[in-house]
Amino acid sequence: xxxxxxxxxxxxxxxxxxxxxxxxxxxxxxxxxxxxxxxxxxxxxxxxxxxxxxxxxxxxxxxxxxxxxxxxxxxxxxxxxxxxxxxxxxxxxxxxxxxxxxxxxxxxxxxxxxxxxxxxxxxxxxxxxxxxxxxxxxxxxxxxxxxxxxxxxxxxxxxxxxxxxxxxxxxxxxxxxxxxxxxxxxxxxxxxxxxxxxxxxxxxxxxxxxxxxxxxxxxxxxxxxxxxxxxxxxxxxxxxxxxxxxxxxxxxxxxxxxxxxxxxxxxxxxxxxxxxxxxxxxxxxxxxxxxxxxxxxxxxxxxxxxxxxxxxxxxxxxxxxxxxxxxxxxxxxxxxxxxxxxxxxx
Amino acid sequence: xxxxxxxxxxxxxxxxxxxxxxxxxxxxxxxxxxxxxxxxxxxxxxxxxxxxxxxxxxxxxxxxxxxxxxxxxxxxxxxxxxxxxxxxxxxxxxxxxxxxxxxxxxxxxxxxxxxxxxxxxxxxxxxxxxxxxxxxxxxxxxxxxxxxxxxxxxxxxxxxxxxxxxxxxxxxxxxxxxxxxxxxxxxxxxxxxxxxxxxxxxxxxxxxxxxxxxxxxxxxxxxxxxxxxxxxxxxxxxxxxxxxxxxxxxxxxxxxxxxxxxxxxxxxxxxxxxxxxxxxxxxxxxxxxxxxxxxxxxxxxxxxxxxxxxxxxxxxxxxxxxxxxxxxxxxxxxxxxxxxxxxxxxxxxxxxxxxxxxxxxxxxxxxxxxxxxxxxxxxxxxxxxxxxxxxxxxxxxxxxxxxxxxxxxxxxxxxxxxxxxxxxxxxxxxxxxxxxxxxxxxxxxxxxxxxxxxxxxxxxxxxxxxxxxxxxxxxxxxxxxxxxxxxxxxxxxxxxxxxxx
Numbered sequence: 001x002x003x004x005x006x007x008x009x010x011x012x013x014x015x016x017x018x019x020x021x022x023x024x025x026x027x028x029x030x031x032x033x034x035x036x037x038x039x040x041x042x043x044x045x046x047x048x049x050x051x052x053x054x055x056x057x058x059x060x061x062x063x064x065x066x067x068x069x070x071x072x073x074x075x076x077x078x079x080x081x082x083x084x085x086x087x088x089x090x091x092x093x094x095x096x097x098x099x100x101x102x103x104x105x106x107x108x109x110x111x112x113x114x115x116x117x118x119x120x121x122x123x124x125x126x127x128x129x130x131x132x133x134x135x136x137x138x139x140x141x142x143x144x145x146x147x148x149x150x151x152x153x154x155x156x157x158x159x160x161x162x163x164x165x166x167x168x169x170x171x172x173x174x175x176x177x178x179x180x181x182x183x184x185x186x187x188x189x190x191x192x193x194x195x196x197x198x199x200x201x202x203x204x205x206x207x208x209x210x211x212x213x214x215x216x217x218x219x220x221x222x223x224x225x226x227x228x229x230x231x232x233x234x235x236x237x238x239x240x241x242x243x244x245x246x247x248x249x250x251x252x253x254x255x256x257x258x259x260x261x262x263x264x265x266x267x268x269x270x271x272x273x274x275x276x277x278x279x280x281x282x283x284x285x286x287x288x289x290x291x292x293x294x295x296x297x298x299x300x301x302x303x304x305x306x307x308x309x310x311x312x313x314x315x316x317x318x319x320x321x322x323x324x325x326x327x328x329x330x331x332x333x334x335x336x337x338x339x340x341x342x343x344x345x346x
Numbered sequence: 347x348x349x350x351x352x353x354x355x356x357x358x359x360x361x362x363x364x365x366x367x368x369x370x371x372x373x374x375x376x377x378x379x380x381x382x383x384x385x386x387x388x389x390x391x392x393x394x395x396x397x398x399x400x401x402x403x404x405x406x407x408x409x410x411x412x413x414x415x416x417x418x419x420x421x422x423x424x425x426x427x428x429x430x431x432x433x434x435x436x437x438x439x440x441x442x443x444x445x446x447x448x449x450x451x452x453x454x455x456x457x458x459x460x461x462x463x464x465x466x467x468x469x470x471x472x473x474x475x476x477x478x479x480x481x482x483x484x485x486x487x488x489x490x491x492x493x494x495x496x497x498x499x500x501x502x503x504x505x506x507x508x509x510x511x512x513x514x515x516x517x518x519x520x521x522x523x524x525x526x527x528x529x530x531x532x533x534x535x536x537x538x539x540x541x542x543x544x545x546x547x548x549x550x551x552x553x554x555x556x557x558x559x560x561x562x563x564x565x566x567x568x569x570x571x572x573x574x575x576x577x578x579x580x581x582x583x584x585x586x587x588x589x590x591x592x593x594x595x596x597x598x599x600x601x602x603x604x605x606x607x608x609x610x611x612x613x614x615x616x617x618x619x620x621x622x623x624x625x626x627x628x629x630x631x632x633x634x635x636x637x638x639x640x641x642x643x644x645x646x647x648x649x650x651x652x653x654x655x656x657x658x659x660x661x662x663x664x665x666x667x668x669x670x671x672x673x674x675x676x677x678x679x680x681x682x683x684x685x686x687x688x689x690x691x692x693x694x695x696x697x698x699x700x701x702x703x704x705x706x707x708x709x710x711x712x713x714x715x716x717x718x719x720x721x722x723x724x725x726x727x728x729x730x731x732x733x734x735x736x737x738x739x740x741x742x743x744x745x746x747x748x749x750x751x752x753x754x755x756x757x758x759x760x761x762x763x764x765x766x767x768x769x770x771x772x773x774x775x776x777x778x779x780x781x782x783x784x785x786x787x788x789x790x791x792x793x794x795x796x797x798x799x800x801x802x803x804x805x806x807x808x809x810x811x812x813x814x815x816x817x818x819x820x821x822x823x824x825x826x827x828x829x830x831x832x833x834x835x836x837x838x839x840x841x842x843x844x845x846x847x
Contacts, residue, residue, distance in 0.1 A: 216467055217467055218465055218467055221453065221467055224446065225458070228447055228449055229446040229447065231444055233446065235428060235444055295447075
């Protein structure tokens, strides 16, 4: 109940946006009778899932007084690594030579073998993509914890590095996901019972896990302490370095997961994808009430922040508002949300 | 100095002997002897630089001494890290509080030691434990354990620190200048708490500049001077004057010389000033006069100063300088009208701590030494030299970092910076807070000479003896109003306290 009260203004904003885009504003915004259809609302949820997953990680870094600018590039790198490896491991079950080679075996056995190979290849590729992301997160975290470089600069550097590495694959051109990896393609495009997109379910599961981690564990409590008063946290024996590294690893891992969803949604890995995603994620976090000075913020806020930005994008788009004005509108909403939040806390 | 013999046969809770600590050739602690008994409040006094903070840091495991022994309950103990100190039950409450302002009282008390089951936070247990602890310590002021700490007063935040220390089974509590930001009433409440803890057997080491407080609170007093322990004495056997003499090694007869009163024209007049927490304040200061604004912490004296200097908006009322009304909307307006402020919080509101002395002194006068885009190092140097010589700022070099100067010298730099162009009215907010006895004497002399040269001074202070000793007239501030103005010579501290509380 306390939570509902805390987020009442944000939830009201969500409601207000929903109403505005449904009925329009005379002279300014065209009404959209289809805005409230289930399909449209699910579409919004699907669109925000990538941004929200990144934003959950970013929230953790901002909470401890840091920042991670590298998430957009790490997303692209994790995606391209995974898809590149999928392309290398040719396990297409439709190739007739496979059948010929194992003609002595039962067709069912061959199918099972092929499926095992395919899942094996997928597993290797996904682990490699996520592993790359985790590596970057660990590097960010170690630098932040052990050197005196500011997180902003560290992650600015690793952002450039990750982006450059992503462009090494396939000369910077998009790489298609082999179409026989139907399970992987379903991650971004499939729907449970034909209704709820898997990407939304994954996003909600990650939200639940992140919220529990932040609000129900000692680890989460320590993050608040570190963001509120780092010295106090140090002198009470909280393992600052370990926690800080963990935060950056989690953040990068979530960027990697978002990268998998992203390539799946696009049917291909694009080395240039994810540009500016870090800023959208920061926007979701701060609109949701995360304080940029650290120590204040909740996962639920970030989720609502991502929803607000998602509704805004979809609504303006469908109303046929010129894209230039969409930028302006998003900027105004970010400023208004943070202004009101700062005033409320004063 | 005679050493008081320990009457009990028990070994003392804590005993230091021959503790020595050097930094790059400078001996900060020189064979210090000292002991703390169970259920005792032991005060440690000395001028700044006498070694008090080094000694605290040795106890807290931040510095490791080169020589000497530390005995806990008569057994030798090695304190090589903060964790060691905590394990031995030593807890230090620093002057700058180390709480997480974004967390609740309970969360702060159990910071780093949250009750948990395999990493899962037991929030309800934490709140219940905190409530029980706070109740058992009698700290009723913070019984709302789910309140966010940033919303508490400084005094209550301090109680949270004490509760935290004692929740960790502290047997030795070290308090470093705990009352520097507290009002009289809050100080009394803290003393009551400390006395109660003493009766529960906690050994308390109490560090303060306020000798009068120490004499009231402490059982024994140890004096440090130049890194040496000069001696330990029962508090009942000494008076303030004796204590000052030990500390500085000489007799300070009366550290306030009130400047000769030769009041001239009215320099500053304030009529019915109203602001966020000021409700109709009127007063006037003449050239060559010190007007004291006396009030408890939270009485609204600092708020009056903030209005006068254009930091908070003036809602109603008039400010007149030399009889002419001036509009003060921001500090620039105040400076233009000839009003300068030496703020209360030197480190936060006064100085750029990471910069040099010269940078800080020359800061308000950039247009004097930077013409368009050509800085003139010689002109800057001249400004700095005038301030340094005029106010006797002791430093090796003007380019040294201001943070490396003592509190008294930082304060002189702050006052000195404003004398480049003679202001009309100098407002001093708590000019001697955190400044040792010697530097305080110097500061008072500086104020005196400025006034005698014709400056109008508004002196804001919570130290009554300072206000009564230095000011010609004293305005008593309570609840954002002035409840009385009288010549300082006609007031006694007791009368003033009565009017202020």
